[in-house]
Amino acid sequence: MEAAGRRLSRERKTLEAMIRLRCRDVHRPEGGGLCGECRDLLRYAEGRLAKCPFGEEKPTCARCPVHCYRPEMRERIREVMRYAGPRMIREHPWLALMHMLDGFRKAPDLPRTRRGGPEG
Secondary structure, three states: OOHHHHHHHHHHHHHHHHHHHHHHHHHOOHHHOOOHHHHHHHHHHHHHHHOOOOHHHOOOHHHOOOOOOOHHHHHHHHHHHHHHHHHHHHHOHHHHHHHHHHOOOOOOOOOEOOOOOEOO
16 A cells, blocks of 8 residues: 555544544443444544545645535534544554644645636
8 A cells, every 4th residue: 555545544543533532431322332423423524534635645634725524513523633632642642643743744736627726
């Protein structure tokens, strides 16, 4: 697998780890899985990640110039990030470190359509 493919795979793992961490501590679902609300958020976030216009060159969402989440979902993922972010270093140190380093990644220019606007 090429480095960029590993990068997106790691982004998915980080996203899932953060949602699972908050769900476990805040919602406390029975059986150790995700509650319905968090399962829906994860599914939505993975869908947005798959459709990211930057593809394999994707920056972290915090540094991205394109806001692709619906406002209510954006607020929900922010809640996850605020809660899980500080706890990730203890729970998933490698993912936390790599996500921090990915935060220095600058977003590349978006591809242009024939009319000169961003694709999407």
